[in-house]
Amino acid sequence: xxxxxxxxxxxxxxxxxxxxxxxxxxxxxxxxxxxxxxxxxxxxxxxxxxxxxxxxxxxxxxxxxxxxxxxxxxxxxxxxxxxxxxxxxxxxxxxxxxxxxxxxxxxxxxxxxxxxxxxxxxxxxxxxxxxxxxxxxxxxxxxxxxxxxxxxxxxxxxxxxxxxxxxxxxxxxxxxxxxxxxxxxxxxxxxxxxxxxxxxxxxxxxxxxxxxxxxxxxxxxxxxxxxxxxxxxxxxxxxxxxxxxxxxxxxxxxxxxxxxxxxxxxxxxx
Amino acid sequence: xxxxxxxxxxxxxxxxxxxxxxxxxxxxxxxxxxxxxxxxxxxxxxxxxxxxxxxxxxxxxxxxxxxxxxxxxxxxxxxxxxxxxxxxxxxxxxxxxxxxxxxxxxxxxxxxxxxxxxxxxxxxxxxxxxxxxxxxxxxxxxxxxxxxxxxxxxxxxxxxxxxxxxxxxxxxxxxxxxxxxxxxxxxxxxxxxxxxxxxxxxxxxxxxxxxxxxxxxxxxxxxxxxxxxxxxxxxxxxxxxxxxxxxxxxxxxxxxxxxxxxxxxxxxxxxxxxxxxxxxxxxxxxxxxxxxxxxxxxxxxxxx
Numbered sequence: 001x002x003x004x005x006x007x008x009x010x011x012x013x014x015x016x017x018x019x020x021x022x023x024x025x026x027x028x029x030x031x032x033x034x035x036x037x038x039x040x041x042x043x044x045x046x047x048x049x050x051x052x053x054x055x056x057x058x059x060x061x062x063x064x065x066x067x068x069x070x071x072x073x074x075x076x077x078x079x080x081x082x083x084x085x086x087x088x089x090x091x092x093x094x095x096x097x098x099x100x101x102x103x104x105x106x107x108x109x110x111x112x113x114x115x116x117x118x119x120x121x122x123x124x125x126x127x128x129x130x131x132x133x134x135x136x137x138x139x140x141x142x143x144x145x146x147x148x149x150x151x152x153x154x155x156x157x158x159x160x161x162x163x164x165x166x167x168x169x170x171x172x173x174x175x176x177x178x179x180x181x182x183x184x185x186x187x188x189x190x191x192x193x194x195x196x197x198x199x200x201x202x203x204x205x206x207x208x209x210x211x212x213x214x215x216x217x218x219x220x221x222x223x224x225x226x227x228x229x230x231x232x233x234x235x236x237x238x239x240x241x242x243x244x245x246x247x248x249x250x251x252x253x254x255x256x257x258x259x260x261x262x263x264x265x266x267x268x269x270x
Numbered sequence: 271x272x273x274x275x276x277x278x279x280x281x282x283x284x285x286x287x288x289x290x291x292x293x294x295x296x297x298x299x300x301x302x303x304x305x306x307x308x309x310x311x312x313x314x315x316x317x318x319x320x321x322x323x324x325x326x327x328x329x330x331x332x333x334x335x336x337x338x339x340x341x342x343x344x345x346x347x348x349x350x351x352x353x354x355x356x357x358x359x360x361x362x363x364x365x366x367x368x369x370x371x372x373x374x375x376x377x378x379x380x381x382x383x384x385x386x387x388x389x390x391x392x393x394x395x396x397x398x399x400x401x402x403x404x405x406x407x408x409x410x411x412x413x414x415x416x417x418x419x420x421x422x423x424x425x426x427x428x429x430x431x432x433x434x435x436x437x438x439x440x441x442x443x444x445x446x447x448x449x450x451x452x453x454x455x456x457x458x459x460x461x462x463x464x465x466x467x468x469x470x471x472x473x474x475x476x477x478x479x480x481x482x483x484x485x486x487x488x489x490x491x492x493x494x495x496x497x498x499x500x501x502x503x504x505x506x507x508x509x510x511x512x513x514x515x516x517x518x519x520x521x522x523x524x525x526x527x528x529x530x531x532x533x534x535x536x537x538x539x540x541x542x543x544x545x546x547x548x549x550x551x552x553x554x555x556x557x558x559x560x561x562x563x564x565x566x567x568x569x570x571x572x573x574x
Contacts, residue, residue, distance in 0.1 A: 006474030006487065007385035015378035016394070019459075022375075022452060023401040026412035029422050033415070042420050085294045092291030097282025109295050111303055116513030116558055118530045119310070120303065122551045125537060126313050126544065127306035129323070146302045149295055165281035178287060209407045210515050210530075214537060224407045231520070235415050243408045254403040258396055 027247060034240040041237055051241035058238060060230075067226040071206055074141050074222065079202035082148035083156075086201075087194055089149075090157040091182065095165070112147040120147060121214035128215060135217030143215050144205045151204045152197035159193020160186075192260050199257045203250060307555070313548035322542045332549035354532065358553070361528040364443065364518075365511035368450035369458075372507045373500065375451075376458030380499075383459070384466035395463065402456035410516045413449050414440065417521075441523030449517030457506035465499025498572065505565055509558055529554050 033041065037048035055064055089109055093102070112120060124143045125135075133139060167189060171181035187194075209224040216225060223246065230239050284291060314332050316324040334340075337355075338348035383394040401409065416423050417439045424436040439445050469492065477487040493500075515530035522528070529550065536547025 004475070004478045006471045006478065009378070009381065009484065009488070012378040012382040015375060016382040019375050019379040019455065020397055023398070023455065026409065026416045026452070027401065027404065029416050030408075030412040033422070041415070042425075085298060088291040089295040091284050092288045095281050095284040096288035096291065097285035099285075099288065105292055105296070108299055108304065111299055114509075114558070114562060115303070115307060116509065116530075116554060118513045118515055118533050119307065119551045119555050119558075122533060122537060122547060123303065123306035123310050126548065127302070127309055130309060142302060146299060149299060153295075165283060168281075168283045172283065178284060181283065203403055207405045207407075210534075213534075224405065227407060227411070231411050231414075235411060235418075239411070240415070243405075243411060246408055247404055250404045251400060254396075254400055258392075 030240050031244045031247065034237065034244040036237060039237065041235055041240070051237045052245075054238045055242050055245070060238065063221070063226060064223075064242060067221045067223045070137065070140075070220060071222040071224070074137070074144055075202050075205040078141060078144035078148050078205045079152070079198050081145045082152045082201045083194060083198040085145075086149050086152035086156055086197055087190075090153055090160050091186070094157055094160040095168070095186075109153055110150045113150045117147075117210045121211040124211060125214045135215055136220050139215045139217065140212055140220065140222065143211050144208065147208070147211060148201035148205055152201040155196040155200060156190065156193045159190055159196075163189050195260055196257050199253055203253055206250075310548045310551050310555075314545055314552050316545050316548075318543045318545045320542075322537070322544060324544050329545075332543075332545040335543075335546055336549055336553070354550070357527050357532050358529060360443075360526070361512055361530075362557075364446060364450065364528060365508050365514075367447055368454065368511045369504050369508045371447070371451045372455050372458040373504060376455055376503060377462055377500070380459045380462035381466050384463050384469075391467075398456055398459050406453055407516060409452060410449055410520050413445075413452055414520050417445060417448065440521065441525065443522070443526055445521040446518050446526050446528070449521040450511045450514055453514070453517055454507040454510055457510070458503040461502040461506065462496065462499045465496040469495055498569070501565065501568065505561060509561060512557065513554055 033044065034051055035047050035049070036044050037046035037050065038044065055061065086109075093105065093109075107114075115123075120143075124139075124146075127133075128135060128139050163186070168181040168186050171185040172178070176184065207224070208222075209228060212222050213225055213228070216222070221229070223242075227239060227242065230236065313324060315328050315330065317327040317329050317331065319325050334348075335351070337351055339351040340346050340348050379398065383391055383398065386394060415421055417437075418424075419436050419438065419440060421440075423439075424433075427433045428436065439448070473491050473495065474487050477491050482490065513530050514528060515534055518526055518528040518531050519534070522531075533547050533550050533554070535541045536543045536550065541547075
């Protein structure tokens with residue numbers, strides 16, 4: 001069989017393009033319609049930025065601002081807490097030698113990913129209600145920290161697994177204590193993984209609707225719950241503008257994460 | 271330095287303080303997720319309080335309501351209650367179909383990406399992962415906008431003359447299907463991609479040397495080798511699809527209830543029956559655990 005290339009299958013490129021088309025078409029359509037000049041969402045009458053202005057200065061602007069403030073402050077705090085907890089856990093799991101409860105420990109850390117989101121939402125709501133924890137900003141923050149931990153853990157642990165143990169061993173041979181070996185040797189090499197973990201946790205927190213919807217209590221909204229509430233009455237043009245802004249923000253973050261994740265990935269691997 | 275050479279030797283520089291490193295994650299997840307999940311089990315056996323909440327009287331009422339219809343006043347002879355069973359069966363079918371669709375589109379995509387040159391590979395992969403980072407709610411709303419009755423899709427098809435009257439996709443099972451497929455497709459592509467990337471193409475060439483055809487090679491050689499990636503992808507799509515809320519709620523309308531909407535209704539909606547919501551959550555969780563159990567067992571077998 002001369003000229004046989006085991007990599008190429010006819011039609012696979014077409015399927016890939018169809019796949020990308022399905023993934024992007026709805027997003028692009030909404031982005032385009034967000035620039036529509038019309039009050040109607042059906043007819044495209046001309047290009048304008050009026051709905052973007054409406055997001056910031058319109059009737060619902062105060063509501064969106066409050067929701068955005070909640071969303072971003074919760075996402076930053078939850079991602080920081082989850083990253084700190086996950087970094088410690090990754091060092092313990094990957095550099096802590098073999099121990100008996102290792103599979104159980106891994107199962108517990110990945111539990112928030114394994115349990116369906118709606119079940120986590122129910123669990124958290126009834127737990128808070130049983131112990132009498134008031135639903136509001138704080139309950140959302142706690143719930144977000146919990147489900148962000150595995151998302152921060154996975155990239156951090158993956159990075160750590162790729163780093164040779166000789167680095168911190170050399171540091172310890174030179175009389176660095178454990179903390180210094182971590183702080184000055186291991187942590188800088190792990191930094192891209194820690195940063196990816198943080199960004200992933202941040203996006204996951206910003207993205208969450210189901211769990212937030214259960215534990216938010218009355219009056220406290222995040223961007224997804226505010227958008228969901230608005231969409232229940234029908235998709236309005238200002239929601240499309242707001243969605244497009246969030247969309248661009250997500251793309252910015254993923255691009256950042258991609259560029260950082262690529263930097264110096266091969267240098268320290270065995 | 272023996273530790274680095276073997277590649278997979280277990281490093282233990284931090285073993286003495288291991289407990290302190292792991293404790294924060296154990297405490298946070300154990301206290302705020304493991305205990306709450308166990309609490310769901312307790313709640314599913316409690317008596318419902320009118321309009322949400324519970325009374326601490328143990329009863330099987332929630333599970334009874336799930337399975338049996340005892341009439342309006344609860345004193346008729348019990349007959350099988352099909353409403354909730356139907357919702358669960360529909361959810362399983364929807365999740366299964368979504369998984370198959372994702373596999374049919376996701377496998378060729380993952381294959382195509384994994385067989386590109388390294389530079390192009392990372393660009394393709396980037397393109398596939400970007401939508402995963404975009405807010406799921408926004409993606410679902412975008413899909414709703416696109417396929418609604420007088421939405422851009424129908425306008426486009428009408429303008430081209432392909433259809434005479436708008437397609438009624440929204441509020442059907444097909445719309446839910448489209449939403450699930452769209453939500454979880456990247457979860458299928460990534461693990462298969464990882465498996466194909468590690469695949470040794472000399473195996474395919476050996477097959478070709480022995481006069482196997484292209485698709486025979488795919489079926490007999492490639493698929494068995496990359497199977498773990500395929501199974502991982504299927505689980506990553508099936509599990510979240512089973513408990514999905516946004517796609518059935520926004521795209522399916524009232525007639526296409528799935529488990530996620532049923533549970534939500536008990537806590538946030540009109541129904542306000544916490545024990546019943548807890549029981550439904552436990553049934554959903556058990557189904558997921560069965561899937562994960564078989565997956566773990568299969569993996570353990572592969573390693574032996």
